[in-house]
Amino acid sequence: MNNQYLPQVFSPTWPWTTPNKLRLNEQPQTPNPVPQPTGTPTSNLQELGQLSPPEQPDSNIHCITIVGQIEGHLILPSQNKTTKYEHVIPQLVAIEQNPKISGLLIILNTVGGDVEAGLAIAEMIVSLSKPTVSLILGGGHSIGVPIAVSADHSFIAPTATMTIHPIRLNGLVIGVPQTYEYLDKMQDRVVKFVTEHSRIPQEKFRELMFRTGELARDIGTVLVGKEAVDVGLVDSEGGIEEALEKLNQLIVERQKPSKGGPIQ
């Protein structure tokens, strides 16, 4: 692609600032003297030469992948692969509202990230009225743990790992007792959420979190596959087949009328 004549700026005014010989299509272009309202740089452009999408039925199961760092209040440098709060939350709202969607599968391979963003996503998944199943592949560390347990049923791949360790404070830390109190409070939010939405008792989770001798440069524990199930953090060990089977089962169960007294 010879781009030496093309403007470097990807701007809405492109067709009228480019030399004529570079116009790709031969259709006469009528210059629009009225300046267009500026939106996103591509808002007055459309694609060219594309096939129309293949017709396919709508999936009744939607899937959200949580990968890399969970990004909340701060934008991370571009070499980080991130799952953004503002992408996930509207999707969860849409899934809750769309009557064609009957279940949600959450696939996790995350190294943790922003505590508030992670807890926000987890709270959204917990309060979803539709059946949810989570599957941890690779890793569901730190703040990935509350997201994993927030689903109605959680699965972990046999080789996947979960690291449980204390929360750390970044930036300015003032050496006063209040700093500890604050940190403890932040940690309690995570501990409370995890223990309320999984089978693990609070004492056991705290014990794993503050265990020494397991991690070389930190305190905490790494749980691999079945170990996470054994301590009661994750419901079962499995892969995509088991996860989808469970999700379909939960969907059928939820669609059945309740077996309570006769509704008159």
Added chain:
Amino acid sequence: MILYTPMPLEIVLAGSDDFCPAYEEVSIRGRKVLIEKKDSIHASIVRIISSNPFDFLDPALFPGAIITFEAK
């Protein structure tokens, strides 16, 4: 990140310090995608932001696919 590879680390991570891609979020046929601009009218698809698994089966939206823009 834990790497498990026989390749030397300086080869694997070469250029990672000055890697700063300029990604942009656009909507293509109602689907939100992350694109990386190649020049003023071409861009390649980096990521599809969707919870609908079938959106990932559209060949025009496969990661790496080149999209071309034209004036309306």
